Structures are given as structure tokens and as C-alpha cells.
Amino acid sequence: MRISAGHCRQLGATPENDGVNFAIWARLASRVELLLFTRADDDTPEVIVLSPRLNRTAYYWHIHIEGIPLGQRYAYRIQGPWRPYYGTRFDADKVLLDPYGRSIELGPTYDRWAAARPGSNLAVCAKNRVVDTRDYDWEGDKLPAHSLSRSVIYELHLGGFTKSPSSGVEPALRGTYLGLIEKIPYLQSLGITAVELLPVFQFDPQDAPKGLSNYWGYSPMSFFAPHAQYASGGDPLTEFRDMVKALHRANIEVILDVVYNHTAEGGDDGPIFSFRGIDNEAYYILDSNQKDTNYSGCGNTFNGAHPVVLRMIMDSLHFWRQEMHVDGFRFDLAAILSRDESGMPQANAPTLRTIDTDPRIADIKLIAEAWDAGGLYQVGSLAGARWREWNGQFRDDVRHFLRGDDNAVTPFVERLCGSPDIYHYHHADPEKSINFVTCHDGFTLWDWASYDHKHNDANGEQNRDGCDHNFSWNHGHEGVTEEPHVNALRIRQAKNMMVATLLSVGSPMLLMGDEVLRTQHGNNNGYCQDNETCWMNWQTSTMGQEMFRFMKELIQYRKHLFQRPEQESMPLSLTEILRHSEICWHGVNAAQPDFSPHSHAIAMSALSSETKLALYVLFNAYWEPLTFNLPSPPKGVGGYWRRILDTALPSPHDICTFGMPLEGLTREYLAQPRSSCLFICGADDFY
Numbered sequence: 001m002r003i004s005a006g007h008c009r010q011l012g013a014t015p016e017n018d019g020v021n022f023a024i025w026a027r028l029a030s031r032v033e034l035l036l037f038t039r040a041d042d043d044t045p046e047v048i049v050l051s052p053r054l055n056r057t058a059y060y061w062h063i064h065i066e067g068i069p070l071g072q073r074y075a076y077r078i079q080g081p082w083r084p085y086y087g088t089r090f091d092a093d094k095v096l097l098d099p100y101g102r103s104i105e106l107g108p109t110y111d112r113w114a115a116a117r118p119g120s121n122l123a124v125c126a127k128n129r130v131v132d133t134r135d136y137d138w139e140g141d142k143l144p145a146h147s148l149s150r151s152v153i154y155e156l157h158l159g160g161f162t163k164s165p166s167s168g169v170e171p172a173l174r175g176t177y178l179g180l181i182e183k184i185p186y187l188q189s190l191g192i193t194a195v196e197l198l199p200v201f202q203f204d205p206q207d208a209p210k211g212l213s214n215y216w217g218y219s220p221m222s223f224f225a226p227h228a229q230y231a232s233g234g235d236p237l238t239e240f241r242d243m244v245k246a247l248h249r250a251n252i253e254v255i256l257d258v259v260y261n262h263t264a265e266g267g268d269d270g271p272i273f274s275f276r277g278i279d280n281e282a283y284y285i286l287d288s289n290q291k292d293t294n295y296s297g298c299g300n301t302f303n304g305a306h307p308v309v310l311r312m313i314m315d316s317l318h319f320w321r322q323e324m325h326v327d328g329f330r331f332d333l334a335a336i337l338s339r340d341e342s343g344m345p346q347a348n349a350p351t352l353r354t355i356d357t358d359p360r361i362a363d364i365k366l367i368a369e370a371w372d373a374g375g376l377y378q379v380g381s382l383a384g385a386r387w388r389e390w391n392g393q394f395r396d397d398v399r400h401f402l403r404g405d406d407n408a409v410t411p412f413v414e415r416l417c418g419s420p421d422i423y424h425y426h427h428a429d430p431e432k433s434i435n436f437v438t439c440h441d442g443f444t445l446w447d448w449a450s451y452d453h454k455h456n457d458a459n460g461e462q463n464r465d466g467c468d469h470n471f472s473w474n475h476g477h478e479g480v481t482e483e484p485h486v487n488a489l490r491i492r493q494a495k496n497m498m499v500a501t502l503l504s505v506g507s508p509m510l511l512m513g514d515e516v517l518r519t520q521h522g523n524n525n526g527y528c529q530d531n532e533t534c535w536m537n538w539q540t541s542t543m544g545q546e547m548f549r550f551m552k553e554l555i556q557y558r559k560h561l562f563q564r565p566e567q568e569s570m571p572l573s574l575t576e577i578l579r580h581s582e583i584c585w586h587g588v589n590a591a592q593p594d595f596s597p598h599s600h601a602i603a604m605s606a607l608s609s610e611t612k613l614a615l616y617v618l619f620n621a622y623w624e625p626l627t628f629n630l631p632s633p634p635k636g637v638g639g640y641w642r643r644i645l646d647t648a649l650p651s652p653h654d655i656c657t658f659g660m661p662l663e664g665l666t667r668e669y670l671a672q673p674r675s676s677c678l679f680i681c682g683a684d685d686f687y
Contacts, residue, residue, distance in 0.1 A: 001066060001067045001068070002066040003048070003066075004065075008061075008062045011025065011099070011312075013130045013131075015068075018067070019065050020068040020130050022062065022065070024076060024099070026060075026080075026278050027058075028081070029079065030079050031078070032061045032077075033048065034047075034074060034076060035074060035077060035095065036072060036073070037075070040107030045075075050062075069130070070132055072130040073129055074127065075096060075097060077092060077094065077095060086290060087281030094120075094272045095125035096272075097128055097221060097222065098128045099223070099274060100224055101224060103228070104127070105228060106205075110124055111206075112264075113271065116271040125273070126273060134323075136241055141325055143248065143325070143327050144252065145253075148365060148507045150559065152502075152510065153196050153255065154187065154195050154196065155440060156536075157197075157198045157215070157512060158200055158227075158230055159229075160175070161535075162180060162536070163530075164538060166537055168538065172232055177226075177243040178243065179232070184246060188250055190552055191552055191556055192555070194253035199218055200217070200227050200230065200240070201217075202222040202225040203218070203221060205229065208527070209460040211460070214527065215528055219259075219298070220262075237324075248325070254327050255330055256330070258320075259332045259333075261337070261372065262300050262302050263300060263302060265300060266298070266300060267292050268291050270300070282306050282309065283302065283303055284303055285339065285343045293374075294373070295374035296336060297373030301339070305340045305346075310350075313351075314354065317329065328365025329364065331367065331368045332369055333371065334382065334387075335368075335371050336372045337349060337351045343374075346383075352384050353384050356386050365388065366388065367389070368382050369389075371392070380423050380428055380432075389434060390439075391433040391436070394504070394506075397411040397415045398412060399471035400471055401621055402621050403471060403473045404621050405471075408600075409595055409600065415435070415500075416500065417430070419506070430505050430506065436501065437497045438511040438514055439509070440512075441524075442466075443470055443520075444520055445494050445497060445514035447472070448470065448472045448497070449472070449475060450474055452473065453478070453522070454466045454522060455479075455523060458533065459523070459525060466523075470524060475489045479521070491543050492648060492675060495647040496675065496676045498510075498554060500619070502557075502558045503617055515551045516537075516544035518544075520534055549655075550645075550654055557644060583604060584606075585602065585604055586628070587601060588628050589629050600621040601620045603618035603619070603628060604616070605634075607637065614633065614682055615678070616630060616641060617677065617678045620673065621674060625671060625673055626671050627669070628668070628671055630668065633682075639664070643656070644656050644679065648671070648673075
């Protein structure tokens with residue numbers, strides 16, 4: 001090997017000039033060692049000591065080595081002051097990952113906790129591998145570029161989607177990037193426009209209670225390396241790109257759930273495997289005693305306000321957009337990125353605005369979970385105009401109303417209209433709202449209708465973990481039952497939840513498996529359940545098949561019903577219809593809505609002057625049937641009210657197949673208890 005000074009123009013391990021340039025930022029380091037390994041379990045690496053005179057420029061250490069092959073395993077050891085009371089935690093014994101490394105290998109002997117104990121972890125450490133990210137044929141790949149107003153987002157766990165033997169995917173591909181490709185026809189048949197993947201950055205599977213493994217992936221070891229355990233045996237970068245390319249060919253976007261708010265190094269007693277051993281006080285927000293703050297709820301808080309950390313976040317976003325072709329990002333606990341280096345919230349956060357205004361990611365979707373575990377809640381007020389936000393208030397208020405709670409009808413109406421009480425208050429667009437009633441964190445749709453209480457004993461925390469405020473209802477029996485009337489009411493309520501989600505202003509997000517009534521048996525915090533508890537079960541029950549058909553048709557109505565008369569190929573989104581329509585609210589009598597505390601029924605009509613189409617949707621959350629007097633068909637529309645769906649009817653009568661003729665109805669309609677219905681007028685123009 002021939003060694004030269006190298007440069008710091010690009011951080012990480014960069015193949016160039018018949019070799020590799022290694023560069024790392026380590027401003028307080030007194031000594032930097034580059035370790036070159038021959039095997040995954042190699043505990044006698046070649047050690048190259050970087051010269052402070054030849055291999056250092058300002059805060060950056062760098063070296064160029066000729067003859068380094070692609071796939072070379074490497075890592076660092078860095079020396080500096082161990083002064084926890086000043087915020088520095090250098091440990092010369094610990095092997096450190098490259099923050100800009102594009103590939104990480106966890107060998108068969110990997111031990112997370114060896115990096116937290118005194119002494120060397122050389123024999124059981126994680127390692128980077130040298131890769132060339134330029135070597136890939138995208139074959140003219142193009143982003144689908146769906147507008148969010150026309151999007152239907154499907155949150156899924158990449159591993160859990162195909163890991164069950166019931167998936168029918170061959171064993172070698174189950175739970176992998178390539179395994180997901182085999183299920184693209186299923187996603188197309190459902191009608192979704194985007195998949196939102198739970199974290200796929202390399203995470204630490206050992207960051208979990210003893211005997212369990214980290215399943216969700218909110219434990220990042222890297223912000224550049226795709227999770228190697230989701231590869232089928234080939235290069236993770238290549239297999240990830242193959243998946244993205246295949247999804248794009250199917251006109252499905254790829255949104256990544258990204259975690260820039262904390263790392264897998266945990267709290268003060270956590271392991272030292274990268275950032276903490278490079279510059280602890282720069283990478284993390286520390287308190288006045290120089291200990292880790294915990295605004296993430298995961299032990300530490302990433303310091304996104306620090307200029308070097310912010311640049312790394314931006315470099316990471318650029319990498320995933322430009323070299324991996326993803327279509328958007330959902331930022332976990334995004335409110336943390338509004339905190340300054342001391343942890344104080346900033347009203348006009350520079351970090352969030354930098355992301356919002358960056359030209360290299362101007363064409364992708366930005367979605368925020370606009371709160372954090374430190375009590376900061378910024379839904380409606382997050383800095384930056386492009387951000388869209390998970391609307392947790394939508395979930396809670398829809399659950400309250402459909403459960404039959406008092407004082408619920410007015411908040412429910414606000415959620416259907418795009419939460420103007422939240423967004424207009426902050427002078428924001430109601431289309432910022434990502435509407436959901438379930439997500440990975442909490443009950444599945446079926447479990448919301450089947451359990452009054454969480455059942456998380458399998459997580460090993462004595463059922464203390466997970467949210468206790470689920471606003472759920474078991475409908476008369478806790479958990480699994482063979483009682484037909486209970487199950488019938490549960491599936492009706494599940495349909496009601498989907499009607500509210502898919503017929504509201506904003507962008508709907510659905511949870512993996514809700515379309516077939518997937519259950520986690522009451523576990524509302526499956527972060528450590530990498531097993532059948534959380535995996536997609538492809539052996540669909542009769543009720544699951546019924547639910548799939550209902551959701552498939554409902555998605556079609558949301559996406560394609562509303563056509564501009566002069567441009568049949570350009571559908572209006574439901575959001576556009578409702579935003580530019582004459583909207584009236586009704587109770588059981590037309591134009592007489594009941595917003596009293598004990599009201600459990602509401603109806604809405606909307607007339608679009610552009611499409612000459614009128615909608616009427618009713619929700620009866622009461623426990624008795626109610627007769628609704630429908631308003632007269634609007635002038636200029638004519639015809640009759642025609643029913644599209646009624647969740648109280650048995651399948652397949654619960655929803656009309658999209659594109660089939662609809663029967664006209666009289667002015668009255670008997671809505672069964674706990675049901676929702678949708679009618680249109682002027683439909684003859686569209687069939």
C-alpha cells in the first residue's frame with residue numbers, strides 16, 4: 001500500500017485515484033488511528049496512525065491509501081481527553097464507526113454492550129466497509145412526483161412486511177429489500193401512492209431488552225448506510241436501489257422515516273461506538289452538568305443546531321435523495337431540530353429552515369412528527385413552509401367521536417376539514433395535515449376496536465411501556481372473541497375510521513396491515529417484537545378480505561371520482577373538491593347541525609362548482625339508528641342522491657365497486673348505529 005496525505009474535501013471513505021481517501025472530523029483528537037480489517041471477526045487489524053502534521057487540516061484528519069479494494073473493512077480509534085465533567089468522552093480502547101460511512105457490517109461476534117464496558121471492544125465491534133456509490137445503473141429512473149393532496153401514504157416496516165412464511169416470498173428474500181419488490185402488485189391493487197418505510201438507516205438490533213431485538217429501527221448507528229440486515233446477501237446499497245427503482249416503475253413513491261434526533265449510543269452509560277468517541281459535546285446536546293439531555297426519550301439528543309452536525313444531516317439528505325432516489329423524508333421527533341445547542345426551543349429554527357429551503361432537496365416531500373419527548377409540541381407552527389405534519393390530534397379526535405364520547409363532535413368536524421383550528425391559528429395551510437388514525441406506534445386498527453387496555457407483557461417491562469391513552473374500545477369483549485355481533489361491530493367501526501381518514505382534507509396515511517385487520521394482540525409498543533406479533537400476516541381471514549375490498553374501493557373514490565369535465569385525465573383530489581366547495585353542515589335534519597356536548601351524529605354536504613358534483617357524508621356514532629333527512633340536490637346539479645357506501649351493510653353492499661352504476665335514493669335515509677355513509681349527486685356525468 002502507498003500512503004499519502006489525502007484531503008478533507010469529502011468526508012468518509014471515498015474511492016479515487018486507484019485507492020481510497022479517508023477523512024473524518026475530529027477537532028479535539030490528539031491521535032487518530034485508522035484500522036483495516038480482513039474479516040468480520042478480525043481482532044488483529046492493521047493499524048495506521050495518522051500524522052498530525054501530514055494528515056490533519058484544521059479540524060479534519062485525512063489520508064489516501066492506494067491499493068485499498070472495494071469492500072475493505074475499516075474503523076477508527078481516536079484519543080483525546082476523558083473529561084466527562086467538560087463533556088468530552090474520548091476512549092482510546094473503543095473502535096469507532098465513520099459517521100459518513102456508507103456501509104456497516106455487524107459480524108457474528110458483534111456485542112453492543114462491549115462498547116459500554118471498560119477496555120477494548122476490538123474483537124466484537126461493528127465495522128465500516130468501503131463502497132463506491134457511483135456504480136449503479138438507474139435505467140432512466142424517474143420520481144413519480146405525486147402531489148401530497150393526491151397521495152395515499154402506506155406506512156410499512158420493510159422487514160416485517162414479508163418476513164412471515166405466510167408471505168409466500170422465498171426464504172432467502174423474506175424481510176428484505178428484494179422481498180418487498182415481490183409484493184408491489186399487492187400495493188398496486190390496494191391503490192396507495194407512497195410507502196413510508198420505518199427506519200432503514202443501519203440501526204442496532206441489540207438496542208432492546210434482554211432476549212429481544214430492536215424491530216422498529218429507531219436506533220441509528222449511521223445516517224448514510226442502509227440497514228445491512230435487510231439485504232438478502234448482496235450489497236445493501238444495490239438491493240435498496242433495486243427496490244426503489246421497482247417501486248418507481250409501479251408509480252409508487254418511497255418516503256423514509258429518518259431519525260436525526262438521537263443515536264443508538266444511548267445515555268451517559270451507553271456504548272461508545274462513533275459520535276460519542278469522536279466529539280461528544282458537539283454531536284449531542286448536554287445539560288449544565290455536561291450529561292446527556294433526553295428530549296428524544298431514547299437516552300440522548302442529537303445536536304442538529306451545531307454547524308458540523310447540521311452539515312452532516314444535510315449531506316445525509318442529499319445522499320439519500322441524489323444517490324438513492326428517495327422521494328421524501330418523514331422526520332421522527334422533528335421538533336428536536338428546533339432546539340438550539342443548549343436545548344432551548346427556537347421560534348424560527350435555523351436547522352428546520354435550512355432543510356426547508358435547501359435547493360438540492362426542493363423536489364421531495366418533507367413530513368414532520370412535530371413534537372418531542374421533552375414536551376415540545378409544534379403541530380401547526382413548525383418552522384418552514386414546505387413541511388407537512390403528522391396530525392396526532394386527528395387520530396385522537398376521530399377515535400373519541402367514533403367511540404361515542406361526549407364533547408367530541410366539534411373537534412371531529414375540525415379534523416374532517418383539515419384542522420383549521422390548528423393551521424389557521426398559525427396562518428398555515430390545512431393541507432399540511434397528514435391524517436392518520438393508526439401508525440406503528442400504538443394499536444393497529446383492529447386492536448383499537450378489540451382492546452380497552454394495552455397488553456405489552458412480552459416486551460419485558462411489566463406492561464409499563466407504551467401509551468396508556470389509546471381512546472380505544474373493545475366493543476364488549478377484551479381481545480379475541482367468536483361472538484358474531486362483537487366482530488361485526490368491530491369491523492364496522494374499522495370501516496368508519498377509514499371513511500373519516502380517507503374523506504378528510506389533508507393527506508391520508510394508512511398503517512401496514514390495517515387493510516386486512518392485522519392484529520398485534522393488544523401490544524401497542526412493538527418496538528422489540530421482531531416476530532409474528534408485528535409481522536404482516538398474509539393468511540387473510542374472511543373479515544380481512546372484506547376490509548381489503550372496502551379500503552381498496554374507498555381509496556379509488558378518493559383518488560379518481562372527481563374529474564374536471566373538460567380534462568377527463570386530470571382528477572381533482574378530494575382535498576381540492578372540499579377546499580373549493582360550498583360546504584354545509586347538517587344533523588338528522590338538513591341544515592340543522594347539532595354541536596351540543598351530547599351530540600353523536602353529524603353530516604356534511606359539499607358542492608363543487610367546477611365538477612357540478614355534490615357530496616353528502618354522514619356519521620352516526622350514536623348507539624341507536626337515526627333517520628337523516630338529506631338536503632335537496634343543489635341547483636345546477638339535478639338528479640338524485642346516490643349511495644356510494646354504508647358501513648352498516650354487509651359486504652359487498654357496504655361500498656359500491658368503483659365505476660359501477662349507482663342507484664338513486666329518496667330524501668330520507670336510515671343510518672344504523674355506529675355507521676357512516678357517503679352519497680353523491682350528479683354522478684350520471686361520471687359513469
